[in-house]
Amino acid sequence: MAVRPVLVLPDPFLQRPSVEVGRIDADALALAADLVDTMRSRPACVGLAAPQIGVGLRAFVIDVTGHRKARSCAGELVLFDPRLESAAEPLVAREGCLSVPDLTGDVARASRVVVRGVGTDGAERVVEADAFEARAVLHELDHLDGFLFLDRLASAHSVYRRKVYR
Amino acid sequence: MAHFAVTAVGADRPGIVAGVTGAFVGLGCNLEDSSMTILRGQFAMMLVVDAPAGVGAAELDAALVAPAEALDLVVTVRPAGQEGAGGSSEDAGSWTVAVYGADHPGIVHGVASLLAGLGVNIVDLSTRVVGEPGAPAYTMVLEVTLPAGADPRHLGRRLEATAAELGVTCRLHPAEADIL
Numbered sequence: 001m002a003v004r005p006v007l008v009l010p011d012p013f014l015q016r017p018s019v020e021v022g023r024i025d026a027d028a029l030a031l032a033a034d035l036v037d038t039m040r041s042r043p044a045c046v047g048l049a050a051p052q053i054g055v056g057l058r059a060f061v062i063d064v065t066g067h068r069k070a071r072s073c074a075g076e077l078v079l080f081d082p083r084l085e086s087a088a089e090p091l092v093a094r095e096g097c098l099s100v101p102d103l104t105g106d107v108a109r110a111s112r113v114v115v116r117g118v119g120t121d122g123a124e125r126v127v128e129a130d131a132f133e134a135r136a137v138l139h140e141l142d143h144l145d146g147f148l149f150l151d152r153l154a155s156a157h158s159v160y161r162r163k164v165y166r
Numbered sequence: 167m168a169h170f171a172v173t174a175v176g177a178d179r180p181g182i183v184a185g186v187t188g189a190f191v192g193l194g195c196n197l198e199d200s201s202m203t204i205l206r207g208q209f210a211m212m213l214v215v216d217a218p219a220g221v222g223a224a225e226l227d228a229a230l231v232a233p234a235e236a237l238d239l240v241v242t243v244r245p246a247g248q249e250g251a252g253g254s255s256e257d258a259g260s261w262t263v264a265v266y267g268a269d270h271p272g273i274v275h276g277v278a279s280l281l282a283g284l285g286v287n288i289v290d291l292s293t294r295v296v297g298e299p300g301a302p303a304y305t306m307v308l309e310v311t312l313p314a315g316a317d318p319r320h321l322g323r324r325l326e327a328t329a330a331e332l333g334v335t336c337r338l339h340p341a342e343a344d345i346l
Contacts (some may be wrong), residue, residue, distance in 0.1 A: 096343040097345065098345065106341035157201070
């Protein structure tokens with residue numbers, strides 16, 4: 001398992017919708033391990049989606065453990081073929097992305113979501129997330145559809161140069 | 167490559183951005199960062215352009231004469247370094263300051279003078295006068311960067327004291343982004 005390079009803007013791969021993983025085989029588990037290792041290698045990173053490491057499959061990892069804005073916390077959560085079941089209560093907050101390293105932006109996202117997917121054990125999982133964990137889920141789901149936070153900015157003046165968080 | 171800061175201000179109408187940027191395209195300049203906004207019908211743009219060798223402020227000025235006349239714009243061009251002296255990677259983080267209250271002269275100056283005295287750099291600011299003509303309310307939002315080692319709690323207390331003198335409310339909160 002390995003820390004993989006993270007694709008950054010303007011890599012066109014980030015705009016490509018990913019395809020279903022299907023059966024959870026050894027390759028899928030290797031992808032999950034790489035996602036976790038790569039996320040853990042970056043300070044303050046709480047989520048990573050497969051397209052960010054150049055894999056066009058619908059899989060992501062999040063872990064908001066210990067984050068001061070988190071309420072719900074599923075711990076280290078790898079989901080394959082996730083689908084959003086419901087989303088409610090939008091809130092605007094500033095977020096950044098390893099794939100857009102120079103900018104941050106104010107983005108409105110639902111603060112209560114239910115997401116259904118398949119875990120690393122091959123079993124279906126239904127996760128209810130709120131607050132910061134909900135934001136993380138939605139940010140990673142966007143990556144699977146080829147969207148970045150830049151596609152969700154609240155306004156033309158909602159984008160900022162990031163210089164102190166690197 | 168040389169960088170130039172260009173500003174243009176004029177009564178808002180369609181075609182200002184197209185007209186001004188057309189002058190840059192004609193000279194082979196590349197647009198880098200820009201910010202544009204409209205205040206009470208006045209459109210203002212500020213851009214940093216990267217000019218190829220042989221294109222200087224005089225050439226940019228000359229190319230902007232035609233769109234400035236056609237669109238009734240006041241245009242300025244000045245050489246710009248890569249970075250100003252305002253902030254550095256040593257900054258103690260970005261903070262947002264919200265100020266609001268009954269409108270009267272001196273609010274911006276009072277808050278900005280306090281910040282300047284503490285070495286705090288204002289990187290973004292917008293103000294709006296709202297409410298009824300007889301009882302106007304003033305709102306100001308600033309994004310600031312603190313110098314290295316500065317204590318945000320100290321800044322918060324100084325801001326509250328200044329706000330009390332000015333008869334307004336002033337609050338400070340971190341403008342942190344979460345990396346997802």
